[in-house]
Amino acid sequence: MEIPSRGLSATAAGPSEAEKTACRLEISGIVQGVGYREWLVKTALRTGLTGWVRNLRDGRVEAHVEGLDGSIRQLIEACWRGPSHARVTDVRASRVAPEHAEDFRRLPTA
Numbered sequence: 001m002e003i004p005s006r007g008l009s010a011t012a013a014g015p016s017e018a019e020k021t022a023c024r025l026e027i028s029g030i031v032q033g034v035g036y037r038e039w040l041v042k043t044a045l046r047t048g049l050t051g052w053v054r055n056l057r058d059g060r061v062e063a064h065v066e067g068l069d070g071s072i073r074q075l076i077e078a079c080w081r082g083p084s085h086a087r088v089t090d091v092r093a094s095r096v097a098p099e100h101a102e103d104f105r106r107l108p109t110a
Contacts, residue, residue: 022051022098023072025063027079029089036061037106039083047071047078050101055109062110066098 027036032055040053040063049067056062063079065072079091 019068020066020098021069021072022064022066022096023076024094024096025061025065025076025079026056026092027061027063027082027088027090028059028092030085030087031061031082032059034085035083036086039086040079041104041106043078044075044104047075049075050104051099052101052105052107054107057109064096064099064101065104066101 037053037055040061044051044053044063044065047067048071049065051063051065053061053063065075076091076093080088082088
């Protein structure tokens with residue numbers, strides 16, 4: 001999914017809530033048992049995003065990410081690579097309502 005650029009800019013104090021957007025990601029392939037969730041937490045935090053990540057019982061990884069469009073696009077591109085032992089076959093992204101997360105965390109399997 002392409003997240004269109006809306007020409008948003010962050011202020012010195014950081015992006016306002018109005019500038020943030022949210023996206024749900026579903027990552028398929030060999031993405032469980034290879035450190036994908038921990039990698040995603042670190043990558044999201046480095047990119048300035050908030051949200052969560054969890055394994056799904058069907059073998060996929062699901063994530064909810066919030067932040068600036070450009071940062072979310074960067075994360076989606078990175079998700080195709082993942083950690084070294086992952087083999088990603090698909091990354092599906094869809095816009096969702098923000099949950100106003102304050103950090104990025106790993107949740108239990110759903």
